[in-house]
Structures are given as C-alpha cells and as structure tokens.
Amino acid sequence: DIQMTQSPSSLSASVGDRVTITCRASQDIAKYVNWYQQKPGKAPKVLIYGASSLQSGVPSRFSGGGSGTDFTLVISSLRPEDLAFYYCQQNYETPYTFGQGTRLEIK
Amino acid sequence: QVQLLQSGPEVKKPGSSVKVSCEASGGSVSSESLNWVRQAPGLGLEWMGGIIPIFGVPNYAENFQGRVTITADESTNTVFLEVTSLRVEDTAVYFCARDHRPGIYSWFDIWGQGTLVTVSS
Numbered sequence: 001d002i003q004m005t006q007s008p009s010s011l012s013a014s015v016g017d018r019v020t021i022t023c024r025a026s027q028d029i030a031k032y033v034n035w036y037q038q039k040p041g042k043a044p045k046v047l048i049y050g051a052s053s054l055q056s057g058v059p060s061r062f063s064g065g066g067s068g069t070d071f072t073l074v075i076s077s078l079r080p081e082d083l084a085f086y087y088c089q090q091n092y093e094t095p096y097t098f099g100q101g102t103r104l105e106i107k
Numbered sequence: 108q109v110q111l112l113q114s115g116p117e118v119k120k121p122g123s124s125v126k127v128s129c130e131a132s133g134g135s136v137s138s139e140s141l142n143w144v145r146q147a148p149g150l151g152l153e154w155m156g157g158i159i160p161i162f163g164v165p166n167y168a169e170n171f172q173g174r175v176t177i178t179a180d181e182s183t184n185t186v187f188l189e190v191t192s193l194r195v196e197d198t199a200v201y202f203c204a205r206d207h208r209p210g211i212y213s214w215f216d217i218w219g220q221g222t223l224v225t226v227s228s
Contacts, residue, residue, distance in 0.1 A: 031212070034214045036152075043218035043221055044152065044204075044218060046215060046216055050212035091206075091212075095154055096154040098154070101152075
C-alpha cells in the first residue's frame, strides 16, 4: 500500500498568516493527490484535486502543488473559518490512502 | 445535483453485524464509483472499499477483506456496507462518498452525512 505521511500533525496560526501543510508519498504517484478539509461533525470536503486544481467553489486562498512524492497545501491568508482538519489522499491506486491529518487551530 | 443520504446511527453488540445504507437522490449513480470511508473517534480517514453499481463487483482494502461486504441495488440507487463479527474497535463514523472521475484524475466530491456505529457490550 502507498503510505501518505502528512506534516505537521497540528499547527496554530494567526488570521492572515500563510500556512503550508505537506504530504509525502511512499512512492511516485505523479499528481494523483487530493486535499480535503473536515470540520467537526461534518463530512470531508474536497479542496484540491490532481495535486493543484482548485475544486469549484473553493476560495482561491487555497492552493496545492507538487508531483511525484512531495505535495503541499497552502492557505495564503488564513481566515477564522479555516479552523478544521486537513487530509491528503492518494488515488493513484487502491487502496486509496489518506495522510494522518493536520489539525489547524487559529491563535 | 446528486445527494447521498445514509441510514441512521446503530448500536451493536460485539460479534454481531451491521448494515449501513447510502441512497443517492437527484440523479443515478449506477455508473459511478461509490466508496465507503471509516473514521474512528478522534482519528483519521480510512478507505474501506468501493463499487460501481452497474458492474456490481466490489473492491476492498485488504484490512477489511473478509469481514466487510459492499453491495449495490440499482433499482433503488442505493449502496450498502455490511460489517460482520463486529469488534469494539469498529466503533466509528462510516461515510459513503462518490468518486468523481471526469478525466484522468478523480476525487471524492459528494459525501453522505456519516453513520455512527457504536459497538459496545
């Protein structure tokens, strides 16, 4: 199975900060990475697909990058409503696997 | 717009079985990949398996092979997840999700609301 190692596991940042979350795959997966946001008690919501494509309706302060084994999710200017958990997911092959998640807190 | 509606919470005894449903409304999902994702309390997301109803052949994660059965009923636009020989550690929220594949990339774009299954003696 492809392992997705996500970091950091938690972070605290202030409104307006630039935030970066990284994900490393255990093998080359080209750009087959998605990023999800999950708020407490809710289902995940896709933010980025194909490593760098912004899902329709998602604010442009979210962006994704990378290919091969190293990927990033960037929030360019943090807003209070971005308080959530964030997960990367590889869909290069089944079993689809997720990173362990990043808990994002607002200072 | 397709929506996925899951069945309600369940409380089960260890060793018993549970069957969770996920009904699609607003469009047919017969040719779409419907998947199940598990989230244990306070933990991350775990893909369990998926099925394309029109083909009817499920694909399982190895961790769940043997205790999990995913089926689909095209006539009611519904997919099902059955877990047998339940253990306390199966306590989790179970989500169904559509794997949207318009081109070379795919992503889980539509999710059910989640079904909490509690396993306790």
